[in-house]
Amino acid sequence: GGSAGSTSGSMKLMRVIVLAKHGLLMARKEIHPRAIMKVRFSGSVVSDDVIMRILGFFLLFMFLFFIFAILLGAMGLDFETALGASIAAIGNIGPGLGDVGPASNFSSLPSAAKILLSFGMLLGRLELYTVLVLLTPMFWKKT
Secondary structure (H helix, E strand, C coil), rough: CCCCCCCCCCCHHHHHHHHHHHHHHHHHHCCCCCCCCEECCCCCEEEEEEEHHHHHHHHHHHHHHHHHHHHHCCCCCCCCHHHHHHHHHHCCCCCHHHHHCCCCCHHHHCCHHHHHHHHHHHHHCCHHHHHHHHHHHHHHCCC
C-alpha cells in the first residue's frame, strides 16, 4: 500500500498503523481495564467510528484476498501461486509468488484466472468500496 495521501491501491500504511496501535491499546486495556486510552495518529485522536471503518475495510480486504485465492486454487493453480497472484492483484504490488513470481509472469495462467485477477486489480486500485458500490443495484436506481 501507499501513504495516506497516495493514489496507490491496497491497504494504506495509515490504516495498518491505526490497526496496530488499536491492537496494542486493547492489550494495554487488558492490563489496565479502567484506564482511559485513545489511539493517536499524527497527534490527533482517532475516533472509535474511524477505527471500526478501518477494521471493516481490513476485514473486507482479507475476505476478498482469501476468496480470490480459493477461486484461483479451484482453477488449478497451486497454493503458493494462488495466494501470490491473489495478493499481487488486489494489492497491485506487481509480482506474486510461485508461478507468478519475480522471474515469471501471469501468461501461464488460464484465461478465467486472468479475468478474475483483472477484476481484483480494479478492486485494489480503485479502492474496494468504490467498485463494490458500483456493483449494487441501489447505485443504478433512478431516484
